[in-house]
Amino acid sequence: MLSRLVLPILLGLGCFAEVGHAADPAPKLPPGVKLEERPTDPKATKIVLVAGSNYYKPGEHEYVAGCAVLMDLLRQTPGVFPVLAVDWPTRPDTFAGAKAVVFFLDGGEKHAVLKGDRLAEVQKLADSGVGLVQLHQVADYPKDLADRARAWTGATWETGVGQRAHWVTTFKTFPDHPVCRGVKPFTIDDGWLYQLRFIDGKTGVTPLLRTVNPKSKAKMTDDAAIVSWVYERPAPAGGKAGRSFTFTGGHLHASFAEEGYRRFLVNGILWSAGLDIPTAGTPVVLDTAELKKYLATPPAK
Numbered sequence: 001m002l003s004r005l006v007l008p009i010l011l012g013l014g015c016f017a018e019v020g021h022a023a024d025p026a027p028k029l030p031p032g033v034k035l036e037e038r039p040t041d042p043k044a045t046k047i048v049l050v051a052g053s054n055y056y057k058p059g060e061h062e063y064v065a066g067c068a069v070l071m072d073l074l075r076q077t078p079g080v081f082p083v084l085a086v087d088w089p090t091r092p093d094t095f096a097g098a099k100a101v102v103f104f105l106d107g108g109e110k111h112a113v114l115k116g117d118r119l120a121e122v123q124k125l126a127d128s129g130v131g132l133v134q135l136h137q138v139a140d141y142p143k144d145l146a147d148r149a150r151a152w153t154g155a156t157w158e159t160g161v162g163q164r165a166h167w168v169t170t171f172k173t174f175p176d177h178p179v180c181r182g183v184k185p186f187t188i189d190d191g192w193l194y195q196l197r198f199i200d201g202k203t204g205v206t207p208l209l210r211t212v213n214p215k216s217k218a219k220m221t222d223d224a225a226i227v228s229w230v231y232e233r234p235a236p237a238g239g240k241a242g243r244s245f246t247f248t249g250g251h252l253h254a255s256f257a258e259e260g261y262r263r264f265l266v267n268g269i270l271w272s273a274g275l276d277i278p279t280a281g282t283p284v285v286l287d288t289a290e291l292k293k294y295l296a297t298p299p300a301k
Helices: 002-013 063-074 117-129 145-153 254-256 259-272 288-294
Strands: 045-051 081-084 098-103 129-134 165-172 184-192 205-208 226-235 242-247
Touching: 002 254, 045 063, 045 259, 063 081, 063 098, 063 205, 063 254, 063 259, 063 288, 098 259, 117 129, 117 145, 129 145, 129 259, 145 242, 184 226, 184 254, 184 259, 205 259, 226 259, 254 259, 254 288
Parallel strands: 045 081, 045 098, 098 129, 129 242
Antiparallel strands: 165 184, 205 226, 226 242
16 A cells, blocks of 8 residues: 555656666766866866767777876866866856867767767857867768868768778877977877878868878878878858867877877867967876776776
8 A cells, every 4th residue: 555655756756767777877987087177267278078988998999098198188288177078068068168179989870979969069169169189080970971070170081981900100200280399209009090081182181190001902192191180170151260180099098108199199189279389399297107097997797
């Protein structure tokens, strides 16, 4: 009799959940990392990092851990306030006032921008002149979105055109561009997205890094070998010009042990935010022995 009385009350209060539809667990974050913090200084350069939550293998596609490292590195530049969102911001004001947004998550048919009204959100960011940064697989868009994404970033990876593979590369020389200031040679084993499709004439695009697949039998053109570039976006009607930076590597968390790698990424993010890059590059001090502390505990099987 009691259960007949209690059940309607629970239902009325919204306290009765359907079996199998429990709320998703909160993402596991590295120590000291908080979600969607608000800058304490209204004059700070706000940079939002959007990290995918899905888990791959230990040390690979470590989106949250990688963004946590980048946040610690970005904080070393005075006046910069990095903000972390997992999968996508849950607060309506998280993107507000951002000078740049960094996307480090899955691409293709699992691309985060495909859900809800996120395409419109990214378009609004681009039209407002906000810097856009793509790391690793983010440059992989479904074909029906490729033209739109190229207008945001200057180039995309497309199924049927692009290639992807893993190999070790040593980058020894760099072009004369602010993103490359102070970048020392570095060697990384990475999963590259290459043979990209650029906007017509590559107008506004400056290639930064090229690497050639050592296993490829066909000779790669210079454009096919581009794996990182910047794009100076023209101002749309009624909008503002902006900057975009893409690096299609980023597969291994261990790559952060390379100083040149760290500085290259941080320079690119800050340049996209419209900041001046010092001649010696940005500070990127990191105790590489502490890299593992950023890794989250693997989810239970």
